Amino acid sequence: MGGVLVYGYGNPGRQDDGLGPALIGMLERERIPGVVTDCNYQLQIEDAVAISGSDAVIFVDASCAGGEPFAFGGLEPSNDITFTTHAMSPASVLALSHELYGRPARAYLLAIRGYEWEPVEGLSPAAAGNLDAAFRFIRPRIGEILAGIGQGAVLEGSTSRN
Amino acid sequence: MARKITIEPVTRVEGHGKVTIQLDDSNNVAQSRLHIVEFRGFERFVQGRPYWEAPVLVQRLCGICPVSHHLAAAKAVDVIVGAGTGDGLTPTGEKMRRLMHYGQMFQSHTLHFFHLASPDLLFGIDADPAIRNVIGVVLEHKDLAVQAVLMRKFGQEVIRATAGKKIHGTGAIPGGINKNLSPEERDEFLKGADPMNADKMISWAQAAVALFKDFHSKHKDMLDNFAVFPSSHLSLVRKDGAMDLYHGVLRAVDTNGKKILNDVDYQDYYNHIGEEVKNWSYMKFPYLKSIGKKDGWYTVGPLARLNTCDFIPTPLAQKEFEIFRAYTNGKPNNMSMHMHWARLIENLHAAEMIKQLLLDKDLQGKNLVTKGAKQREGVGLIEAPRGTLFHHYKINEQDQIVMANLIVSTTNNNEPMNRAVSHVAKSVFTGKAEVTEGMMNAVEVAIRAYDPCLSCATHALGQMPLEVSLYDSKGALVDSRRK
Numbered sequence: 001m002g003g004v005l006v007y008g009y010g011n012p013g014r015q016d017d018g019l020g021p022a023l024i025g026m027l028e029r030e031r032i033p034g035v036v037t038d039c040n041y042q043l044q045i046e047d048a049v050a051i052s053g054s055d056a057v058i059f060v061d062a063s064c065a066g067g068e069p070f071a072f073g074g075l076e077p078s079n080d081i082t083f084t085t086h087a088m089s090p091a092s093v094l095a096l097s098h099e100l101y102g103r104p105a106r107a108y109l110l111a112i113r114g115y116e117w118e119p120v121e122g123l124s125p126a127a128a129g130n131l132d133a134a135f136r137f138i139r140p141r142i143g144e145i146l147a148g149i150g151q152g153a154v155l156e157g158s159t160s161r162n
Numbered sequence: 163m164a165r166k167i168t169i170e171p172v173t174r175v176e177g178h179g180k181v182t183i184q185l186d187d188s189n190n191v192a193q194s195r196l197h198i199v200e201f202r203g204f205e206r207f208v209q210g211r212p213y214w215e216a217p218v219l220v221q222r223l224c225g226i227c228p229v230s231h232h233l234a235a236a237k238a239v240d241v242i243v244g245a246g247t248g249d250g251l252t253p254t255g256e257k258m259r260r261l262m263h264y265g266q267m268f269q270s271h272t273l274h275f276f277h278l279a280s281p282d283l284l285f286g287i288d289a290d291p292a293i294r295n296v297i298g299v300v301l302e303h304k305d306l307a308v309q310a311v312l313m314r315k316f317g318q319e320v321i322r323a324t325a326g327k328k329i330h331g332t333g334a335i336p337g338g339i340n341k342n343l344s345p346e347e348r349d350e351f352l353k354g355a356d357p358m359n360a361d362k363m364i365s366w367a368q369a370a371v372a373l374f375k376d377f378h379s380k381h382k383d384m385l386d387n388f389a390v391f392p393s394s395h396l397s398l399v400r401k402d403g404a405m406d407l408y409h410g411v412l413r414a415v416d417t418n419g420k421k422i423l424n425d426v427d428y429q430d431y432y433n434h435i436g437e438e439v440k441n442w443s444y445m446k447f448p449y450l451k452s453i454g455k456k457d458g459w460y461t462v463g464p465l466a467r468l469n470t471c472d473f474i475p476t477p478l479a480q481k482e483f484e485i486f487r488a489y490t491n492g493k494p495n496n497m498s499m500h501m502h503w504a505r506l507i508e509n510l511h512a513a514e515m516i517k518q519l520l521l522d523k524d525l526q527g528k529n530l531v532t533k534g535a536k537q538r539e540g541v542g543l544i545e546a547p548r549g550t551l552f553h554h555y556k557i558n559e560q561d562q563i564v565m566a567n568l569i570v571s572t573t574n575n576n577e578p579m580n581r582a583v584s585h586v587a588k589s590v591f592t593g594k595a596e597v598t599e600g601m602m603n604a605v606e607v608a609i610r611a612y613d614p615c616l617s618c619a620t621h622a623l624g625q626m627p628l629e630v631s632l633y634d635s636k637g638a639l640v641d642s643r644r645k
Contacts, residue, residue: 012329012330013221014222021329039329040329041228041328044273044314045273045276045314046318049312092296092297096300099300100300119207
């Protein structure tokens with residue numbers, strides 16, 4: 001598969017928890033060559049398979065604390081899972097992928113700040129603003145990452161696995 | 163000095179739970195409780211919404227088992243649109259939903275065993291948490307890990323093919339389903355390149371049962387004596403007594419196997435089941451009205467389902483069921499750790515059912531929806547991975563929902579989980595002046611056997627730390643740990 005996988009996760013039925021899938025929706029409309037998008041309620045063990053087929057992966061999640069309007073940074077695999085739930089952290093999915101398939105992908109985390117988490121469809125106004133800012137930031141970064149892995153010129157068509 | 167030990171939240175279960183253990187001056191367990199911060203506002207939230215939205219709306223409840231809520235709500239709405247219950251749908255409608263449901267069961271049970279149970283079983287509950295986790299399993303048992311990942315992926319793909327998409331699936335609609343399964347989709351699951359096909363999934367599910375039995379043969383003392391207490395059991399069963407995870411009648415048996423709820427129509431569940439409120443928990447305590455609040459509680463989930471049904475209608479799972487039932491001489495099995503055994507037998511049944519359904523030409527049928535005379539009220543029940551799930555709606559003349567009552571699997575298991583915590587707390591905490599990681603994890607292992615789902619729909623970064631707090635008899639904080 002190769003290319004860049006952008007993976008958003010969260011529950012759009014819980015207000016700002018849907019920030020990750022919302023950004024994926026915006027990217028899908030862009031149809032960026034060499035970019036595969038996917039989203040789900042939360043990360044799980046089977047996502048290790050998808051990661052293993054990509055040259056780089058960008059996880060996109062809502063954050064309930066931390067940088068506003070978003071935070072972005074590199075991500076390292078983490079085997080140190082002293083607290084886990086049915087949902088896995090991106091670092092642990094990355095570690096699982098590395099251990100199972102041995103093909104390290106460059107990984108990044110885009111954490112978009114959210115504020116409201118009630119069982120209501122739709123983002124809060126403040127989170128929607130953060131989403132726009134995050135999209136304006138990540139769109140050119142994706143191009144840079146693609147160029148860095150030498151895929152931008154040869155891969156055609158964007159793909160959604162949602 | 164009397165102490166109050168708080169474990170909050172419970173690790174490796176979704177959402178937020180808290181265990182408090184009250185010790186007396188001699189370090190004997192005076193009281194133990196599992197507190198669950200359950201979101202109860204959803205029932206009020208759906209009021210005023212059109213009934214046909216319910217199967218999609220309810221997926222906001224849970225990011226782990228949205229398919230179960232989707233199908234339970236759809237079954238309730240089937241009654242409202244006059245499509246009857248369960249077998250009132252067209253063959254294509256019912257079988258597509260069943261395929262979706264067994265796909266959900268397969269991926270959920272696989273995840274539980276690999277992610278939640280196997281670290282405890284493979285490394286022991288006293289093992290260092292640094293290795294007693296999913297990555298530890300990968301490092302020590304790579305083949306098992308690869309199988310689990312691909313089994314999960316297979317189940318997820320079945321869900322996507324039947325529900326339409328992974329988030330907020332729309333497959334089940336009032337009175338039926340919105341798509342059939344194309345021959346191409348069917349062939350992908352039946353004849354997919356090794357290992358991604360139904361036959362391999364059955365084979366791996368068999369191997370998982372064998373793995374548990376092998377572990378059991380070497381650790382009988384722990385598995386047979388950990389959190390064992392008498393309980394009644396409740397589940398749906400098919401009218402002929404077979405295990406049926408999608409539809410049936412409601413049956414309960416007592417700890418000796420005597421039927422105490424004899425195959426009743428679940429549309430009348432409220433005549434048989436009450437919900438008690440206790441002032442120390444947000445979560446209600448369901449009970450059988452015929453028995454009463456004190457002793458009418460029951461267990462739901464894999465163990466209960468194997469205790470209530472008469473047989474399993476797929477050959478490989480039936481063979482394992484016979485071994486399982488023979489172990490307790492045909493009596494109900496009340497060993498909490500055998501929940502894992504029961505779950506793996508169900509997982510094998512789910513894999514067999516997926517293949518059986520894929521071979522059924524009704525999945526390619528064109529008649530997808532049934533309609534009839536509209537009703538003002540409907541109840542939908544389904545056996546979710548964690549146990550019996552109740553959805554009940556009433557509507558007004560404008561088709562708006564005016565009443566919703568949900569009893570989720572974890573609520574049904576409220577009392578047995580508390581009993582399990584109490585049993586383990588007394589065995590590992592009594593007389594001990596110190597609290598070790600292994601002792602705390604023993605309590606958590608008992609809870610995890612029930613695979614509770616604790617308001618798991620939000621998971622944003624920064625939530626759900628593990629905190630352990632100690633209080634003295636006056637309520638002052640003595641010590642606190644976080645991980």
